[in-house]
Amino acid sequence: MITKNNRLKEGKAIKTRICDLLGIKYPVLQGGMAWVSTAELAAAVSEGGGLGIIGSGQAPPQWLREQVKKAKELTDKPFGVNVMLLSPHVEEIVQLLAEEKVSVVTTGAGNPGKYLGLLHGAGIKVIPVVSSVALAKRLARSGVDAIIAEGMESGGHIGELTTMALVPQIVDAVDIPVIAAGGIFDGRGMAAALMLGAEGVQMGTRFMCAKECTIHERVKEMVIRAKDRDTVVTGRPTGHPVRVLKNKLARQFLELEERCAGSEEFEKLGVGRLRLAMQEGDVEMGSVMAGQVSSMVSRVQPAREIILEVVTGAEQIIKGFCDRVVNG
Numbered sequence: 001m002i003t004k005n006n007r008l009k010e011g012k013a014i015k016t017r018i019c020d021l022l023g024i025k026y027p028v029l030q031g032g033m034a035w036v037s038t039a040e041l042a043a044a045v046s047e048g049g050g051l052g053i054i055g056s057g058q059a060p061p062q063w064l065r066e067q068v069k070k071a072k073e074l075t076d077k078p079f080g081v082n083v084m085l086l087s088p089h090v091e092e093i094v095q096l097l098a099e100e101k102v103s104v105v106t107t108g109a110g111n112p113g114k115y116l117g118l119l120h121g122a123g124i125k126v127i128p129v130v131s132s133v134a135l136a137k138r139l140a141r142s143g144v145d146a147i148i149a150e151g152m153e154s155g156g157h158i159g160e161l162t163t164m165a166l167v168p169q170i171v172d173a174v175d176i177p178v179i180a181a182g183g184i185f186d187g188r189g190m191a192a193a194l195m196l197g198a199e200g201v202q203m204g205t206r207f208m209c210a211k212e213c214t215i216h217e218r219v220k221e222m223v224i225r226a227k228d229r230d231t232v233v234t235g236r237p238t239g240h241p242v243r244v245l246k247n248k249l250a251r252q253f254l255e256l257e258e259r260c261a262g263s264e265e266f267e268k269l270g271v272g273r274l275r276l277a278m279q280e281g282d283v284e285m286g287s288v289m290a291g292q293v294s295s296m297v298s299r300v301q302p303a304r305e306i307i308l309e310v311v312t313g314a315e316q317i318i319k320g321f322c323d324r325v326v327n328g
Helices: 017-022 039-047 061-074 090-100 113-121 133-142 163-173 187-195 217-225 248-258 263-270 273-278 292-296 303-324
Strands: 028-030 052-055 079-084 104-108 125-130 147-150 178-181 200-203 231-234 242-245
Touching: 028 039, 028 052, 028 303, 039 052, 039 061, 039 079, 039 303, 052 061, 061 079, 061 090, 079 090, 079 125, 090 113, 113 125, 113 133, 125 133, 133 147, 133 163, 147 163, 163 178, 163 187, 187 200, 187 303, 200 303, 231 248, 242 248, 248 263
Parallel strands: 028 200, 052 079, 079 104, 104 125, 125 147, 147 178, 178 200
Antiparallel strands: 231 242
16 A cells, blocks of 8 residues: 555656656556456556556457547546457557557557558557567567567466566567566566566556456456465467466366367357456356466555555665675
């Protein structure tokens, strides 16, 4: 909790190249989670000094346009949109974002190279989410503006490397700024990410319990109740593993894996499950994508308070350890 004694002082905040690149006060990004990161949450994060990101998922272009316009009404600060490159609407969505001139586009599930000309031409920064060094190097060569290195601790679709192992390898492999994601909850996580060479952090799970997040209250309650081993990875045989909180749906996915079911069964079971959880509140048969830090979330807080806690905590930790460094 932010108190009088540890309140972040103006001008004392951690500042990196990410702040200058994106025009934000603090190097904190909110993950663009489908059916979670709506205009309300993104605007609140941006108003709080970070970068809010609307999650487009596989939503139709008209829905996204409405979300972008709503975010513009709620904040005059920079905000972004996450584009899933496997979306059937990706061509229309990229054109829409260029027309709306959003500040930042983050991407997942592919290579945004073919869209860089259009997006950069509209003044948009492009930051892909990656889970491997090879992809990070390829995308850096293509001209993206920064990289989000996401470890397997995160919720939703994941790679194979942990954040601790992935981030320094990508930092060493590219010359552009790197943002760490996966398993980051508070100032300790941010300080660790900075020591690994990252210049910012992206958090998803913690912002699920932001006051301004519009997901169903039952999902927020499930995250708050979660214990340290309450997430599980499903879908490995499909090549698209997903980290979720354990529930009846997760158990059914694991049963499919045990009997080596075909991809059709996985696809049939998964259709519409994320929306079912996040918007309708079915936490048993819906897909509750959340990361391993779920067990650290203890309450619902305003987005601004979350950001200040993280940045202030990181500043205090870094200063504290600097005081421990002695000569000789």
